[in-house]
């Protein structure tokens with residue numbers, strides 16, 4: 332154990348504590364924190380990990396530069412690969428990360444300002460999704476793929492300045508490549524913590540090679556999109572939407588080329604998809620699960636929408652302040668599935684949107700509620716994500732009552748953990764409210 336390593340559960344050689352983590356690591360870590368304290372040490376394979384389970388300690392540490400570094404250790408994205416680790420927004424560190432984080436934050440902010448092009452873009456996707464759900468004609472339907480496509484299209488619009496028709500082969504190619512690369516990130520992560528996986532199971536080696544090929548394919552795809560965009564912004568009058576690619580090229584012409592090169596752009600684009608799609612669409616799926624488990628809450632949300640705004644027009648960002656109960660569900664409820672420390676919450680195991688409202692029914696953000704993390708590396712898409720969650724969830728509940736098909740059950744206990752915790756697949760009946 333390194334010097335000053337905090338106490339923690341005993342592990343086994345090479346594997347450390349990974350096997351005891353089981354399929355629901357957050358629950359196991361909560362158990363360990365009760366036994367070993369708020370700050371405990373464990374081993375992810377041979378890698379020492381310090382787990383911090385206290386909000387104030389976390390806030391202090393994450394505000395420091397020393398906690399903003401990232402490991403560039405990767406078995407898939409090696410230094411000589413077309414898409415090495417250590418680039419982009421998530422895996423970069425030091426000055427490269429600072430420059431690009433600043434650029435990404437200001438570009439996303441600009442997209443949400445003025446005419447609010449970002450809001451219109453999200454609403455277009457919400458309306459498309461609601462139309463698709465209407466067309467299910469109350470037949471049991473698994474909303475996951477449709478929802479993921481809609482959320483991916485928001486990111487496409489932000490990056491490329493345009494959405495794709497779902498039937499466009501480019502869109503299918505993009506979503507397939509992103510999904511495959513997400514799977515590779517998970518495998519990469521596993522191989523880092525259990526390095527000998529690389530040596531014996533043939534299937535893992537094959538997947539790694541396949542992963543490298545996929546990364547090359549994704550890089551090529553992004554480069555094609557960048558080249559297309561360059562041509563169209565030279566030949567057509569630019570629509571005025573300051574999309575990410577356009578802003579990037581502008582920044583590149585102002586600064587030194589090597590900081591804003593194509594490889595770094597490809598990395599950032601991939602990270603915007605990787606960080607902005609599965610997180611958001613999964614949170615919306617969780618909202619559906621909780622609405623099914625808590626039909627009274629669903630009715631209360633629908634009543635608030637009917638009374639304060641009316642069910643027959645699309646809800647916009649401006650309606651947020653009139654719908655605090657609805658927003659308490661969108662923002663707080665689903666993301667706060669399993670708060671770790673009881674210390675900050677009464678009945679932490681209960682889905683309770685009221686904990687995000689004060690006595691005057693105003694939305695509050697309690698200490699200890701950090702679904703987007705805090706400090707230097709906190710989520711840079713938080714404002715976008717919150718807008719998406721409100722517009723998607725509130726409009727879904729405005730348009731539909733959600734029900735389980737006869738004989739089916741659904742529980743928030745049925746989930747699997749990967750990069751994010753996702754509910755197991757389910758089907759619902761979407762009954763139109765008007």
Ligand code: HEM
Nearest residue numbers: 420421606607610611614702703704708709710711712716
């Ligand atoms: C419900 C939705 C979302 C949740 C819960 C979420 C959560 C998080 C969390 C916890 C982190 C910190 C990870 C770490 O410790 O390294 C993070 C980072 C990040 N998120 Fe999000 N996120 C969401 C949506 C989005 C969206 C829509 C975008 C796209 C614009 C985005 C882009 C990013 C990026 C680029 C980072 C890395 C920031 C950095 O390392 O400097 N996220 N997110």
